[in-house]
Amino acid sequence: MAATVVVAVALIVAVLVCSATLLRPMLRGGGLTLASGGPHPTDDDPAQDASAS
Amino acid sequence: MLHTELGLTSGYLRGMIPDWLTLVFWVRLPVAVARLSPAAASVLMDGVYLVRGTFVGAGAPVFTALLGLLAGARHSGQTFATSLLVMGFLGAVAMMSAHLGLLGTIGYVIGDLVIRERAQSGIQESVALLFSYALLALLTVYLPLLVGTVRLAARKAYKRGDLPLWLEIVAAAVVAAIGALAWAQALRVLIRPAFAWQGAQVSAPDLVPLTNGWPVIVAVTAGAAALRVWREHKGRGGIVAAHVKEVRSALQQRTRRVASADPVQQPLAIGATAALLTVLVAGLIDGIAQGVLVFAFFAAMLWGRARLAGTPAPGGAPRMSVLARGAVAVVAGYGLSALLLTVPNGSWPALAGTCLTAALVVLATARSSARPRGAKAGA
Numbered sequence: 431m432a433a434t435v436v437v438a439v440a441l442i443v444a445v446l447v448c449s450a451t452l453l454r455p456m457l458r459g460g461g462l463t464l465a466s467g468g469p470h471p472t473d474d475d476p477a478q479d480a481s482a483s
Numbered sequence: 484m485l486h487t488e489l490g491l492t493s494g495y496l497r498g499m500i501p502d503w504l505t506l507v508f509w510v511r512l513p514v515a516v517a518r519l520s521p522a523a524a525s526v527l528m529d530g531v532y533l534v535r536g537t538f539v540g541a542g543a544p545v546f547t548a549l550l551g552l553l554a555g556a557r558h559s560g561q562t563f564a565t566s567l568l569v570m571g572f573l574g575a576v577a578m579m580s581a582h583l584g585l586l587g588t589i590g591y592v593i594g595d596l597v598i599r600e601r602a603q604s605g606i607q608e609s610v611a612l613l614f615s616y617a618l619l620a621l622l623t624v625y626l627p628l629l630v631g632t633v634r635l636a637a638r639k640a641y642k643r644g645d646l647p648l649w650l651e652i653v654a655a656a657v658v659a660a661i662g663a664l665a666w667a668q669a670l671r672v673l674i675r676p677a678f679a680w681q682g683a684q685v686s687a688p689d690l691v692p693l694t695n696g697w698p699v700i701v702a703v704t705a706g707a708a709a710l711r712v713w714r715e716h717k718g719r720g721g722i723v724a725a726h727v728k729e730v731r732s733a734l735q736q737r738t739r740r741v742a743s744a745d746p747v748q749q750p751l752a753i754g755a756t757a758a759l760l761t762v763l764v765a766g767l768i769d770g771i772a773q774g775v776l777v778f779a780f781f782a783a784m785l786w787g788r789a790r791l792a793g794t795p796a797p798g799g800a801p802r803m804s805v806l807a808r809g810a811v812a813v814v815a816g817y818g819l820s821a822l823l824l825t826v827p828n829g830s831w832p833a834l835a836g837t838c839l840t841a842a843l844v845v846l847a848t849a850r851s852s853a854r855p856r857g858a859k860a861g862a
Contacts, residue, residue, distance in 0.1 A: 440836070444844035
Protein backbone atom coordinates (compact mmCIF):
# COMPACT_ATOMS: atom_id res chain seq x y z
CA MET A 431 0.00 0.00 0.00
CA ALA A 432 1.29 3.43 -0.89
CA ALA A 433 2.01 6.05 1.74
CA THR A 434 -0.32 8.38 -0.18
CA VAL A 435 -3.27 6.10 0.56
CA VAL A 436 -2.32 5.82 4.23
CA VAL A 437 -2.05 9.60 4.58
CA ALA A 438 -5.34 10.09 2.70
CA VAL A 439 -7.16 7.82 5.16
CA ALA A 440 -5.51 9.59 8.09
CA LEU A 441 -6.47 12.98 6.67
CA ILE A 442 -10.12 11.96 6.40
CA VAL A 443 -10.09 10.69 9.98
CA ALA A 444 -8.46 13.92 11.18
CA VAL A 445 -10.86 16.19 9.27
CA LEU A 446 -13.85 14.30 10.65
CA VAL A 447 -12.49 14.61 14.19
CA CYS A 448 -12.04 18.35 13.70
CA SER A 449 -15.51 18.74 12.13
CA ALA A 450 -17.09 20.56 15.05
CA THR A 451 -14.41 23.25 14.93
CA LEU A 452 -13.94 23.31 11.16
CA LEU A 453 -17.56 23.68 10.18
CA ARG A 454 -18.57 26.11 12.92
CA PRO A 455 -18.28 29.17 10.63
CA MET A 456 -20.64 27.55 8.13
CA LEU A 457 -23.18 26.83 10.84
CA ARG A 458 -23.24 30.44 12.01
CA GLY A 459 -26.14 31.88 10.12
CA GLY A 460 -25.79 29.63 7.13
CA GLY A 461 -22.30 30.87 6.35
CA LEU A 462 -21.31 31.39 2.78
CA THR A 463 -24.52 30.16 1.23
CA LEU A 464 -26.63 32.96 2.58
CA ALA A 465 -23.89 35.49 2.12
CA SER A 466 -23.59 34.72 -1.56
CA GLY A 467 -27.23 35.45 -2.25
CA GLY A 468 -27.49 38.46 -0.04
CA PRO A 469 -25.29 40.39 2.33
CA HIS A 470 -21.62 39.74 2.91
CA PRO A 471 -20.90 37.51 5.96
CA THR A 472 -19.65 40.50 7.90
CA ASP A 473 -22.29 42.95 6.68
CA ASP A 474 -24.51 42.46 9.70
CA ASP A 475 -21.66 42.56 12.19
CA PRO A 476 -21.55 46.12 13.59
CA ALA A 477 -18.20 45.55 15.30
CA GLN A 478 -16.53 44.55 12.07
CA ASP A 479 -18.25 47.31 10.16
CA ALA A 480 -16.89 49.86 12.58
CA SER A 481 -13.36 48.49 12.40
CA ALA A 482 -13.49 48.34 8.60
CA SER A 483 -14.49 51.98 8.31
CA MET B 484 -46.62 37.65 -5.80
CA LEU B 485 -44.28 34.90 -4.83
CA HIS B 486 -41.87 36.02 -7.52
CA THR B 487 -41.64 39.40 -5.88
CA GLU B 488 -41.33 37.82 -2.47
CA LEU B 489 -38.43 35.68 -3.59
CA GLY B 490 -36.85 38.40 -5.65
CA LEU B 491 -36.88 36.12 -8.67
CA THR B 492 -35.63 37.86 -11.75
CA SER B 493 -36.39 35.37 -14.47
CA GLY B 494 -39.94 35.25 -15.75
CA TYR B 495 -39.72 32.34 -18.16
CA LEU B 496 -41.81 29.30 -17.36
CA ARG B 497 -43.51 31.37 -14.67
CA GLY B 498 -46.58 29.50 -13.55
CA MET B 499 -45.70 26.28 -15.33
CA ILE B 500 -43.46 24.94 -12.59
CA PRO B 501 -44.94 25.24 -9.11
CA ASP B 502 -43.43 28.25 -7.37
CA TRP B 503 -44.07 26.75 -4.01
CA LEU B 504 -41.59 24.00 -4.79
CA THR B 505 -38.80 26.58 -5.01
CA LEU B 506 -39.85 28.05 -1.68
CA VAL B 507 -40.09 24.59 -0.10
CA PHE B 508 -36.66 23.43 -1.29
CA TRP B 509 -34.67 26.55 -0.47
CA VAL B 510 -36.49 28.29 2.42
CA ARG B 511 -39.23 26.32 4.19
CA LEU B 512 -37.31 23.06 4.43
CA PRO B 513 -34.10 24.64 5.83
CA VAL B 514 -36.09 26.69 8.36
CA ALA B 515 -38.01 23.61 9.52
CA VAL B 516 -34.87 21.47 9.73
CA ALA B 517 -32.94 24.22 11.57
CA ARG B 518 -35.05 23.49 14.66
CA LEU B 519 -33.63 19.97 14.72
CA SER B 520 -30.13 20.43 13.33
CA PRO B 521 -28.33 23.59 12.19
CA ALA B 522 -25.81 21.46 10.33
CA ALA B 523 -28.53 19.81 8.25
CA ALA B 524 -30.15 23.20 7.64
CA SER B 525 -26.82 24.59 6.44
CA VAL B 526 -26.59 21.72 3.97
CA LEU B 527 -30.08 22.50 2.69
CA MET B 528 -29.28 26.19 2.26
CA ASP B 529 -26.04 25.50 0.45
CA GLY B 530 -26.49 26.45 -3.20
CA VAL B 531 -29.24 29.02 -2.84
CA TYR B 532 -27.33 31.18 -5.35
CA LEU B 533 -28.63 28.79 -8.01
CA VAL B 534 -32.17 30.09 -7.51
CA ARG B 535 -32.34 32.61 -10.32
CA GLY B 536 -35.81 31.60 -11.44
CA THR B 537 -38.44 29.03 -10.65
CA PHE B 538 -37.08 26.74 -13.35
CA VAL B 539 -33.71 26.25 -11.63
CA GLY B 540 -35.06 26.70 -8.10
CA ALA B 541 -37.55 23.88 -8.42
CA GLY B 542 -36.06 22.01 -11.36
CA ALA B 543 -32.46 21.50 -10.20
CA PRO B 544 -33.36 19.57 -7.02
CA VAL B 545 -35.92 17.41 -8.84
CA PHE B 546 -33.63 16.64 -11.80
CA THR B 547 -30.65 15.92 -9.56
CA ALA B 548 -32.67 13.51 -7.44
CA LEU B 549 -34.00 11.80 -10.57
CA LEU B 550 -30.53 11.48 -12.10
CA GLY B 551 -29.25 10.08 -8.79
CA LEU B 552 -32.15 7.62 -8.83
CA LEU B 553 -31.25 6.58 -12.37
CA ALA B 554 -27.59 6.18 -11.42
CA GLY B 555 -28.51 4.01 -8.43
CA ALA B 556 -30.89 1.89 -10.46
CA ARG B 557 -28.69 1.37 -13.49
CA HIS B 558 -25.12 1.13 -12.22
CA SER B 559 -23.39 -2.22 -12.22
CA GLY B 560 -21.15 -3.64 -9.51
CA GLN B 561 -21.44 -3.94 -5.76
CA THR B 562 -20.95 -0.28 -4.88
CA PHE B 563 -20.80 3.20 -6.43
CA ALA B 564 -16.99 2.93 -6.44
CA THR B 565 -17.17 0.72 -9.52
CA SER B 566 -18.64 3.57 -11.58
CA LEU B 567 -16.53 6.58 -12.49
CA LEU B 568 -19.58 8.25 -14.04
CA VAL B 569 -21.55 8.09 -10.77
CA MET B 570 -18.64 9.46 -8.71
CA GLY B 571 -17.83 12.18 -11.23
CA PHE B 572 -21.44 13.29 -11.65
CA LEU B 573 -22.28 13.37 -7.94
CA GLY B 574 -18.93 15.01 -7.10
CA ALA B 575 -19.52 17.81 -9.61
CA VAL B 576 -23.14 18.38 -8.57
CA ALA B 577 -22.16 18.44 -4.89
CA MET B 578 -19.55 21.11 -5.47
CA MET B 579 -22.24 23.33 -6.99
CA SER B 580 -24.46 22.75 -3.94
CA ALA B 581 -24.35 20.44 -0.93
CA HIS B 582 -28.16 20.43 -1.04
CA LEU B 583 -28.12 19.07 -4.58
CA GLY B 584 -25.34 16.64 -3.60
CA LEU B 585 -27.54 15.35 -0.78
CA LEU B 586 -30.55 14.98 -3.06
CA GLY B 587 -28.44 13.19 -5.69
CA THR B 588 -27.15 10.82 -3.03
CA ILE B 589 -30.65 10.17 -1.66
CA GLY B 590 -31.81 9.47 -5.21
CA TYR B 591 -28.90 7.10 -5.69
CA VAL B 592 -29.67 5.29 -2.43
CA ILE B 593 -33.36 4.85 -3.35
CA GLY B 594 -32.44 3.66 -6.84
CA ASP B 595 -29.89 1.22 -5.46
CA LEU B 596 -32.00 -0.09 -2.57
CA VAL B 597 -35.49 -0.06 -4.03
CA ILE B 598 -35.27 -0.26 -7.81
CA ARG B 599 -32.34 -2.67 -7.79
CA GLU B 600 -34.16 -4.45 -4.97
CA ARG B 601 -31.09 -4.61 -2.77
CA ALA B 602 -33.10 -3.68 0.31
CA GLN B 603 -34.27 -7.28 0.44
CA SER B 604 -30.72 -8.48 1.13
CA GLY B 605 -29.72 -9.71 4.58
CA ILE B 606 -28.79 -7.48 7.51
CA GLN B 607 -25.06 -7.76 6.85
CA GLU B 608 -25.52 -6.77 3.22
CA SER B 609 -27.72 -3.83 4.25
CA VAL B 610 -25.08 -2.63 6.71
CA ALA B 611 -22.48 -2.88 3.94
CA LEU B 612 -24.65 -0.75 1.65
CA LEU B 613 -25.30 1.87 4.35
CA PHE B 614 -21.56 2.01 4.99
CA SER B 615 -20.90 2.64 1.28
CA TYR B 616 -23.55 5.41 1.19
CA ALA B 617 -21.86 7.12 4.14
CA LEU B 618 -18.56 7.05 2.25
CA LEU B 619 -20.28 8.59 -0.76
CA ALA B 620 -21.77 11.33 1.43
CA LEU B 621 -18.27 12.38 2.47
CA LEU B 622 -17.80 13.59 -1.12
CA THR B 623 -21.32 14.77 -1.85
CA VAL B 624 -22.25 16.53 1.39
CA TYR B 625 -19.21 16.99 3.62
CA LEU B 626 -16.65 18.24 1.09
CA PRO B 627 -18.81 21.14 -0.22
CA LEU B 628 -19.25 22.39 3.35
CA LEU B 629 -15.52 22.13 3.93
CA VAL B 630 -14.79 24.13 0.77
CA GLY B 631 -17.31 26.76 1.90
CA THR B 632 -15.62 26.97 5.30
CA VAL B 633 -12.22 27.54 3.73
CA ARG B 634 -13.67 30.28 1.51
CA LEU B 635 -15.10 32.01 4.55
CA ALA B 636 -11.77 31.71 6.36
CA ALA B 637 -9.93 33.09 3.32
CA ARG B 638 -12.29 36.08 3.14
CA LYS B 639 -11.73 36.84 6.81
CA ALA B 640 -7.97 36.34 6.63
CA TYR B 641 -7.54 38.66 3.65
CA LYS B 642 -6.60 42.01 5.14
CA ARG B 643 -6.53 44.17 2.01
CA GLY B 644 -10.27 44.69 1.51
CA ASP B 645 -12.47 42.22 -0.34
CA LEU B 646 -10.86 38.94 -1.36
CA PRO B 647 -10.22 39.09 -5.14
CA LEU B 648 -12.45 36.79 -7.15
CA TRP B 649 -9.56 34.93 -8.76
CA LEU B 650 -8.03 34.19 -5.35
CA GLU B 651 -11.31 32.83 -4.02
CA ILE B 652 -11.70 30.68 -7.14
CA VAL B 653 -8.18 29.29 -6.70
CA ALA B 654 -8.74 28.63 -2.97
CA ALA B 655 -12.01 26.79 -3.62
CA ALA B 656 -10.54 24.74 -6.48
CA VAL B 657 -7.43 23.78 -4.52
CA VAL B 658 -9.35 22.70 -1.41
CA ALA B 659 -11.87 20.77 -3.53
CA ALA B 660 -9.03 19.09 -5.45
CA ILE B 661 -7.16 18.11 -2.27
CA GLY B 662 -10.38 16.84 -0.68
CA ALA B 663 -11.41 14.85 -3.75
CA LEU B 664 -7.89 13.44 -4.11
CA ALA B 665 -7.80 12.33 -0.46
CA TRP B 666 -11.30 10.84 -0.79
CA ALA B 667 -10.48 8.93 -3.98
CA GLN B 668 -7.18 7.60 -2.61
CA ALA B 669 -8.63 6.64 0.75
CA LEU B 670 -11.67 5.02 -0.83
CA ARG B 671 -9.47 2.31 -2.33
CA VAL B 672 -9.06 1.01 1.21
CA LEU B 673 -12.15 2.30 2.98
CA ILE B 674 -14.60 0.72 0.50
CA ARG B 675 -13.27 -2.83 1.09
CA PRO B 676 -15.70 -3.70 3.94
CA ALA B 677 -18.64 -2.71 1.72
CA PHE B 678 -17.60 -5.54 -0.59
CA ALA B 679 -16.54 -7.98 2.13
CA TRP B 680 -19.73 -7.62 4.19
CA GLN B 681 -21.73 -8.47 1.08
CA GLY B 682 -19.70 -11.67 0.74
CA ALA B 683 -17.81 -10.36 -2.29
CA GLN B 684 -14.09 -10.06 -2.83
CA VAL B 685 -12.61 -6.80 -4.04
CA SER B 686 -10.82 -7.43 -7.31
CA ALA B 687 -8.48 -5.06 -9.11
CA PRO B 688 -10.98 -4.38 -11.95
CA ASP B 689 -13.56 -3.27 -9.35
CA LEU B 690 -11.28 -0.47 -8.26
CA VAL B 691 -10.10 0.62 -11.71
CA PRO B 692 -12.40 3.69 -11.63
CA LEU B 693 -10.53 4.78 -8.51
CA THR B 694 -6.99 3.68 -9.36
CA ASN B 695 -7.08 5.02 -12.93
CA GLY B 696 -9.98 7.45 -12.82
CA TRP B 697 -9.07 9.56 -9.78
CA PRO B 698 -7.71 12.43 -11.92
CA VAL B 699 -11.16 12.73 -13.51
CA ILE B 700 -12.85 12.90 -10.09
CA VAL B 701 -10.36 15.51 -8.91
CA ALA B 702 -10.66 17.57 -12.10
CA VAL B 703 -14.48 17.70 -12.24
CA THR B 704 -14.73 18.39 -8.51
CA ALA B 705 -12.20 21.22 -8.59
CA GLY B 706 -13.70 22.60 -11.80
CA ALA B 707 -17.20 22.62 -10.33
CA ALA B 708 -15.94 24.31 -7.15
CA ALA B 709 -14.28 27.05 -9.24
CA LEU B 710 -17.39 27.46 -11.41
CA ARG B 711 -19.52 27.81 -8.32
CA VAL B 712 -17.49 30.71 -6.94
CA TRP B 713 -17.74 32.50 -10.28
CA ARG B 714 -21.49 31.89 -10.49
CA GLU B 715 -22.02 33.05 -6.92
CA HIS B 716 -20.27 36.34 -7.56
CA LYS B 717 -22.16 36.79 -10.80
CA GLY B 718 -25.46 36.15 -9.04
CA ARG B 719 -24.81 38.37 -6.04
CA GLY B 720 -27.67 40.73 -5.42
CA GLY B 721 -30.31 39.16 -3.23
CA ILE B 722 -31.98 36.30 -5.04
CA VAL B 723 -33.83 35.14 -1.94
CA ALA B 724 -32.99 38.27 0.00
CA ALA B 725 -36.48 38.50 1.47
CA HIS B 726 -35.89 35.24 3.34
CA VAL B 727 -32.24 35.51 4.29
CA LYS B 728 -33.00 37.04 7.69
CA GLU B 729 -35.62 34.41 8.46
CA VAL B 730 -33.32 31.49 7.66
CA ARG B 731 -30.29 33.05 9.32
CA SER B 732 -32.28 33.74 12.46
CA ALA B 733 -33.56 30.16 12.58
CA LEU B 734 -30.02 28.84 12.19
CA GLN B 735 -28.47 31.22 14.72
CA GLN B 736 -30.99 30.48 17.45
CA ARG B 737 -30.20 26.81 17.30
CA THR B 738 -26.46 27.26 16.74
CA ARG B 739 -26.10 29.39 19.89
CA ARG B 740 -27.47 26.53 21.94
CA VAL B 741 -25.06 23.93 20.60
CA ALA B 742 -21.96 26.06 19.94
CA SER B 743 -20.94 26.29 23.59
CA ALA B 744 -20.51 22.55 24.00
CA ASP B 745 -17.87 20.67 22.03
CA PRO B 746 -19.65 17.42 21.10
CA VAL B 747 -16.56 15.26 21.52
CA GLN B 748 -15.57 16.20 25.07
CA GLN B 749 -17.86 13.91 27.04
CA PRO B 750 -16.71 10.29 27.63
CA LEU B 751 -19.78 8.87 25.92
CA ALA B 752 -19.29 11.13 22.88
CA ILE B 753 -15.59 10.22 22.77
CA GLY B 754 -16.47 6.50 22.86
CA ALA B 755 -19.13 6.84 20.17
CA THR B 756 -16.87 8.92 17.91
CA ALA B 757 -13.96 6.50 18.38
CA ALA B 758 -16.26 3.59 17.50
CA LEU B 759 -17.47 5.34 14.33
CA LEU B 760 -13.89 6.15 13.28
CA THR B 761 -12.90 2.52 13.90
CA VAL B 762 -15.72 1.35 11.62
CA LEU B 763 -14.62 3.91 9.04
CA VAL B 764 -11.10 2.45 8.84
CA ALA B 765 -12.36 -1.16 9.00
CA GLY B 766 -10.79 -1.74 5.58
CA LEU B 767 -7.36 -1.48 7.21
CA ILE B 768 -8.19 -3.64 10.22
CA ASP B 769 -7.38 -7.33 10.24
CA GLY B 770 -9.01 -9.05 13.21
CA ILE B 771 -10.68 -8.11 16.48
CA ALA B 772 -7.43 -7.42 18.35
CA GLN B 773 -6.47 -4.72 15.84
CA GLY B 774 -9.99 -3.32 16.03
CA VAL B 775 -9.84 -2.97 19.81
CA LEU B 776 -6.40 -1.36 19.62
CA VAL B 777 -7.54 1.13 16.97
CA PHE B 778 -10.62 2.00 19.03
CA ALA B 779 -8.49 2.60 22.14
CA PHE B 780 -6.03 4.70 20.13
CA PHE B 781 -8.77 6.87 18.63
CA ALA B 782 -10.41 7.31 22.05
CA ALA B 783 -7.07 8.45 23.52
CA MET B 784 -6.55 10.80 20.55
CA LEU B 785 -9.98 12.37 21.03
CA TRP B 786 -9.39 12.71 24.77
CA GLY B 787 -6.05 14.41 24.08
CA ARG B 788 -7.67 16.81 21.63
CA ALA B 789 -10.43 17.64 24.11
CA ARG B 790 -7.76 18.45 26.73
CA LEU B 791 -5.80 20.68 24.34
CA ALA B 792 -8.73 22.32 22.55
CA GLY B 793 -8.96 26.05 23.07
CA THR B 794 -5.77 26.32 25.09
CA PRO B 795 -3.12 28.68 23.71
CA ALA B 796 0.30 27.42 22.64
CA PRO B 797 3.06 27.63 25.26
CA GLY B 798 4.78 31.02 25.42
CA GLY B 799 8.14 29.78 24.09
CA ALA B 800 6.71 27.77 21.21
CA PRO B 801 6.97 29.20 17.65
CA ARG B 802 3.66 30.78 16.65
CA MET B 803 2.13 29.05 13.63
CA SER B 804 -1.33 29.13 12.16
CA VAL B 805 -3.55 26.06 12.53
CA LEU B 806 -3.29 25.47 8.78
CA ALA B 807 0.53 25.58 8.86
CA ARG B 808 0.66 23.20 11.81
CA GLY B 809 -1.71 20.82 10.02
CA ALA B 810 0.42 20.93 6.86
CA VAL B 811 3.60 20.18 8.83
CA ALA B 812 1.84 17.28 10.56
CA VAL B 813 0.70 15.83 7.21
CA VAL B 814 4.23 15.99 5.78
CA ALA B 815 5.65 14.40 8.94
CA GLY B 816 2.95 11.73 8.81
CA TYR B 817 3.76 11.00 5.17
CA GLY B 818 7.43 10.48 5.99
CA LEU B 819 6.59 8.31 8.99
CA SER B 820 4.13 6.20 6.97
CA ALA B 821 6.60 5.71 4.11
CA LEU B 822 9.15 4.49 6.68
CA LEU B 823 6.67 2.15 8.38
CA LEU B 824 5.51 0.67 5.08
CA THR B 825 9.02 -0.59 4.38
CA VAL B 826 8.52 -3.08 7.22
CA PRO B 827 6.89 -6.27 5.90
CA ASN B 828 4.47 -7.07 8.72
CA GLY B 829 0.98 -7.69 7.35
CA SER B 830 -1.54 -4.92 7.87
CA TRP B 831 0.24 -3.41 10.90
CA PRO B 832 2.45 -0.85 9.09
CA ALA B 833 -0.45 0.73 7.16
CA LEU B 834 -2.63 0.76 10.27
CA ALA B 835 0.11 2.28 12.40
CA GLY B 836 0.87 4.88 9.73
CA THR B 837 -2.80 5.87 9.51
CA CYS B 838 -3.30 6.13 13.26
CA LEU B 839 -0.08 8.04 13.92
CA THR B 840 -0.61 10.48 11.03
CA ALA B 841 -4.20 11.13 12.12
CA ALA B 842 -3.04 11.72 15.70
CA LEU B 843 -0.29 14.09 14.53
CA VAL B 844 -2.78 16.21 12.57
CA VAL B 845 -5.50 16.12 15.22
CA LEU B 846 -3.21 17.05 18.11
CA ALA B 847 -1.13 19.57 16.14
CA THR B 848 -4.26 21.52 15.23
CA ALA B 849 -5.99 21.22 18.62
CA ARG B 850 -4.52 24.31 20.25
CA SER B 851 -5.74 27.72 19.24
CA SER B 852 -3.45 30.22 17.50
CA ALA B 853 -4.16 32.81 20.17
CA ARG B 854 -1.19 34.27 22.03
CA PRO B 855 -1.11 33.44 25.75
CA ARG B 856 -1.98 36.26 28.08
CA GLY B 857 0.94 38.47 28.90
CA ALA B 858 2.99 37.46 25.86
CA LYS B 859 4.42 40.37 23.86
CA ALA B 860 3.45 40.83 20.25
CA GLY B 861 6.23 39.76 17.92
CA ALA B 862 7.91 37.64 20.60
